[in-house]
Amino acid sequence: MVDDGSTDDTLEVAQRFIGPQLSVMACRRQGVIAARNAGLAKTDADAFGFCDPSDVWKPEKHLMHLCQNQEVGVSFAELLDIGNTDQPDTAQPKPRRVNMTAAYVFRHNPLRHKSGSVIRRESLKALMLKPKNASPHNQGFDETLEEYAKQNAWLRLLLTTGWSIEGLPSPFVTHKFTNAKTGAPTDHQRQLWHQMVKRLAPLAPAFFARNRPGARAAHEKGYGPHIVKSDPTHTRRFAPGNAGVRPSPDSDFRRGTEG
Numbered sequence: 001m002v003d004d005g006s007t008d009d010t011l012e013v014a015q016r017f018i019g020p021q022l023s024v025m026a027c028r029r030q031g032v033i034a035a036r037n038a039g040l041a042k043t044d045a046d047a048f049g050f051c052d053p054s055d056v057w058k059p060e061k062h063l064m065h066l067c068q069n070q071e072v073g074v075s076f077a078e079l080l081d082i083g084n085t086d087q088p089d090t091a092q093p094k095p096r097r098v099n100m101t102a103a104y105v106f107r108h109n110p111l112r113h114k115s116g117s118v119i120r121r122e123s124l125k126a127l128m129l130k131p132k133n134a135s136p137h138n139q140g141f142d143e144t145l146e147e148y149a150k151q152n153a154w155l156r157l158l159l160t161t162g163w164s165i166e167g168l169p170s171p172f173v174t175h176k177f178t179n180a181k182t183g184a185p186t187d188h189q190r191q192l193w194h195q196m197v198k199r200l201a202p203l204a205p206a207f208f209a210r211n212r213p214g215a216r217a218a219h220e221k222g223y224g225p226h227i228v229k230s231d232p233t234h235t236r237r238f239a240p241g242n243a244g245v246r247p248s249p250d251s252d253f254r255r256g257t258e259g
Contacts, residue, residue, distance in 0.1 A: 002039045005029025032114070033143045040124070040140055049118040055079075056174040062118035065168055073123025073163030074154065077116050078171035097167030102158040102207065106215040109151045111165070116173045123163040127156050147189070148196045159204045184222055193219055 003011045003026040014024045027038050036050060047066055051057045062075040069075075078094060095110035104110070111117055124140045141149040157163050185193065193216075201208040 001025070002027060002035040004032065004035040031143065031146070033141050033146060033149045036141055037139045037143060044121075046121050047118055048121065050114055051173075052114040052175070054175065055115040057115055057172065061168055061170075061172050065166070066118065066120055069166065071162070071164050072166045073120050073157055073161070074111070074165040075118045075168065076111050076165065077168045077173055079113060079116055079173045079175045080171045095167065097169065100158070100165040100167070102155055102204075103211050105151065105154050105158060105165070106211050107218045111154055112147070112150055113175070115175065120163070123157060123161065124153075126161045126163070127153055142196075142199075145196050146192055148192050152196050152200065155200055156203065159200070159207065184220055190219075 001014050001022060001024045003014065003024065005026075005028045011024070011026055014022075018024055023042075025038065025042060027035065030038075040048065047063060049057075049062065062077065065075040066072055095108065096104065100110075127140055129139045129142060140153060142152050143149065145152050154165060158165065197208060197212060197215075
């Protein structure tokens with residue numbers, strides 16, 4: 001768990017859970033992307049994921065998925081929306097689970113939520129960037145792109161490596177989502193999106209020339225709800241904040257902590 005400069009008793013509470021299943025590190029407030037990168041720099045796990053404090057997560061299925069599909073670099077699952085009253089909400093359209101192409105990710109950004117994805121370390125190694133800010137370590141996620149850092153990473157993965165992204169057939173994350181509607185992006189979001197595209201375009205000029213107009217139009221409309229299904233069932237809840245991945249007994253992966 002990475003404490004990103006909290007001002008309440010988060011760090012004190014988290015330290016009560018330190019042990020074989022959880023390590024805790026504190027850093028000055030830099031934002032969620034910097035916290036992820038700081039956590040990645042401290043772990044040598046073969047796979048890792050991120051869990052939002054308001055979510056409930058079952059990571060074992062992801063680890064089994066990665067073990068059984070060696071070409072998959074990122075395993076993701078649907079999110080179950082329990083609304084802001086712990087009651088099931090209306091089901092939303094599902095993203096595709098297979099054939100997750102770069103064009104689809106560029107247009108729809110289906111893996112943008114903080115939780116729900118588990119990443120194979122070997123796939124992220126191919127994506128490490130020299131920091132564009134004062135960060136002391138290389139970055140799997142570009143900290144200057146803020147909320148578009150994950151989309152940037154997934155596009156680099158699909159455009160420049162042989163790794164694939166694939167979804168599980170059932171949802172494994174329960175999320176308390178309070179606002180399922182998204183509107184047009186703000187000026188700041190537009191600026192970040194164009195900055196992301198500008199950095200990526202040299203990797204595949206023809207791809208971006210062909211797909212940028214449609215992706216830009218989708219971005220302007222707002223991607224729509226990214227919580228895709230509803231269910232009142234809660235799974236095991238982890239310690240406050242982001243907790244470590246706990247592999248199933250037959251998993252070949254070592255446990256890691258999340259940023």
